Amino acid sequence: MFFRAGLAAGLVSTASAAAITITQLSDGQIQAAAVTATPGSASASASAAGQYSPLPYSYPQSPSVNSAAVSSVVSVAGIPASEIPGATNAIPPVISSQVTGVTSHGPFSGTPTTTGAVSNSPLATAIPMLPPNPTALVYNPNGTLNDPQPIPYQPAGGLGTNGTEPVYRVQSDFDYESVLLGLYQEWIELDLFHYILATFSEEEFTAAGLTPSDRFLIEFMADQESGHATLLSNLLGGPGGATPQCTYNYPFTTVHEAFDFTQKLTRFGESGVWGFQSHLDSREVAQLLDQSIATEARQQMIFRQFSGLFPMPVWFETGIPQSWAWTLLAPYISSCPADSKRLAWQNFPALNVLNQPNSARRNATQTGFNETTGFGPAAPSSDVPVNESCVANNVTGFDCSASISQNRSIPLSFPGREVFLSWENPGKAVGPNNSYVTDTKAGAPAWVLWVSQLNITYSPLTNISVQGGLNYGQTIQPDVSTYEGDPAINGTMFIALTDVNLPYTAFNLSNVNPHVAAGPFLYQAG
Incomplete structure (x- = not known):
């Protein structure tokens, strides 16, 4: 055939x-x-x-x-069946752990056999900041057709609209490494959803306000991840380019912590693809990624609802560079099989918010230091005593039980909030088999970069000190809006430390990477 x-x-x-x-x-x-x-x-x-x-x-x-x-x-x-269109058509199968090997869980305790990201001979240390492409300033959006239409009812322009047959495969190293990173993300999500179902009893789900139908929804979302992993594996060319599932290590111990971790993990999974899909050389691949990440966005919203958070507190979802997504993901991958494909993206030194707002509190402004559980940049909010917890607290505005929508009377964070930070020095072994090494090309950190919605903004990094091999500092949460009525800093968003405060936009944010000294970290702003 x-x-x-x-x-x-x-x-x-x-x-x-x-x-x-x-x-x-x-x-x-x-x-x-x-x-x-x-x-x-x-x-x-x-x-x-x-x-x-x-x-x-x-x-x-x-x-x-x-x-x-x-x-x-x-x-x-x-x-x-012969009278039902498509009923007897052959259907391609999905990849699953049953054919790639069942995954396991826990930390890595061996010795890496390979160290560092995939690399050859970089041509420079940074991408230069250039003026706009002159052709981008030519078109006149005046409400009329400025060029002849190729056919009736179709205006001139567009990429991939000239009748060329689509080719659904990666077309460059940039494409390959981006989609490979996406496949690492899809694999952990497939495992994580199944792991949550296998780890917690039906009674624990019920205590968190969830029903058997909610458990089925998680199972269905795992099925979606099988489809996403199959798609990305095929776009990478099968075994020659794809990578299998790995061993994972998760930082939660309760249902509520599991959902808070998962809404963070799906947040950077979604934002990671939004950050690179428009830059792919293969427009066909970008099209299919858009269609899978649209589903991923719905998954993130569902897990926010399971966590008792407002499902979508922002007007726009942000995109982040691949190295940011890889830095956020790598700590939760313990080890990978020998035939796994290695990534080229950077692992930045880890950043931590010491007073991360605790979404499990009735009043998150009472959050103290170190109220997260486990480890890593997506560590979930830890459960608090019952008399301080918003879980199963049936009081409007102070309840964070699973729900279609929960409005918090007291926001998790606010402009002017003091944010206390710690960050590591470069050179730490992280990721699968401890085989990647954190690195930075930046100078001494001086700014906190806040990335949310369509905006980036900076706040000064102050009171910098060093204690016990860790670096410490603090900053003030900025007061900025995307548009009037839409606070830019909201939801589960991203911060990093930089040595400069240069302006960047959603489309060229990856140019900041040579200036990132530590991070990113998922800040629980709302």
């Missing part, structure tokens, strides 16, 4: 000047060839010269018909 662009069968196409057809062989391998064969034939003509040749898939890829599902459909519909 032949598949154009390969998407329906979970395959990837190769690019060439001529159109390319994809053949799926009987053993699950795929072969690219010039379009000279008749569609529907069993093999292609000849391999396209000079084209990328994918390795055989190590997991099932051959589409098949689920006869049990077809029988169920027929029993409900009351008509033969």
